[in-house]
Structure formats: structure tokens, C-alpha cells
Amino acid sequence: xxxxxxxxxxxxxxxxxxxxxxxxxxxxxxxxxxxxxxxxxxxxxxxxxxxxxxxxxxxxxxxxxxxxxxxxxxxxxxxxxxxxxxxxxxxxxxxxxx
Numbered sequence: 001x002x003x004x005x006x007x008x009x010x011x012x013x014x015x016x017x018x019x020x021x022x023x024x025x026x027x028x029x030x031x032x033x034x035x036x037x038x039x040x041x042x043x044x045x046x047x048x049x050x051x052x053x054x055x056x057x058x059x060x061x062x063x064x065x066x067x068x069x070x071x072x073x074x075x076x077x078x079x080x081x082x083x084x085x086x087x088x089x090x091x092x093x094x095x096x097x098x
Contacts, residue, residue: 008096012067016077016087018059025059029081033063038071038093070095 006012014035020026031047045053047061055061067073070093078086 004091006067006091006093008067008070008093010067010093012065012073012091013062014065014075014077014089014091015056015060015062018061018079018083018085020083025057026083027055027059028079028083028085031055031061031077031079033061033075033077035063035065035073035075037073038069067091067093069093 004012014033016031016033018026018028018031031053033045033047033053034042036042045063047053047055053061053063061077063075065073065075072090072092074088074090076086076088
């Protein structure tokens with residue numbers, strides 16, 4: 001898992017790369033993303049259904065998260081069917097003096 005630290009109120013972009021068995025970027029059959037804020041509220045997204053889960057290039061998917069709460073945020077990308085894979089990560093939002 002990778003970690004990064006940001007300030008409250010930032011938009012944080014999390015990204016996943018999906019590759020085929022040859023190591024080349026490829027689009028899976030179905031792509032999903034989930035994220036959880038520090039209050040344990042979860043958001044689930046499906047590519048092609050939810051506009052918040054975007055695609056910037058072949059095999060490259062992203063979610064822009066409005067990080068409006070201090071603490072640790074967790075995220076997960078996964079795919080099903082052809083190109084089945086999964087990855088997870090987290091980032092922290094620092095407390096603000098304001």
C-alpha cells in the first residue's frame with residue numbers, strides 16, 4: 001500500500017493501472033472502486049455506471065475524492081472477468097488549524 005499526506009479540503013486523485021499477463025496496460029471486463037472516509041462511510045463505484053470512476057487511458061482508471069475530513073482514507077480498485085485484479089491503498093488528511 002502506498003501512502004500520501006494531504007490537507008483538508010484538497011481533491012485527491014487515486015489511480016489504478018490494470019495490465020494483462022504480458023504486462024501491457026489493458027481494460028478489464030468490469031472495473032470497480034471503493035473508498036472509505038475516516039468516519040467509516042463507504043462509497044462504491046462501477047465504471048460505466050458511476051461518472052465518479054473515470055478512465056484516462058487504456059487500463060488506467062481514477063477517482064477524484066473530495067477529502068473533506070481529517071484522518072486516514074482507504075481505497076480499493078478491483079476488476080472482474082478478463083483482467084481480474086485488485087489493489088488497495090490509503091492516504092491521510094492532516095488536521096487543519098483553521
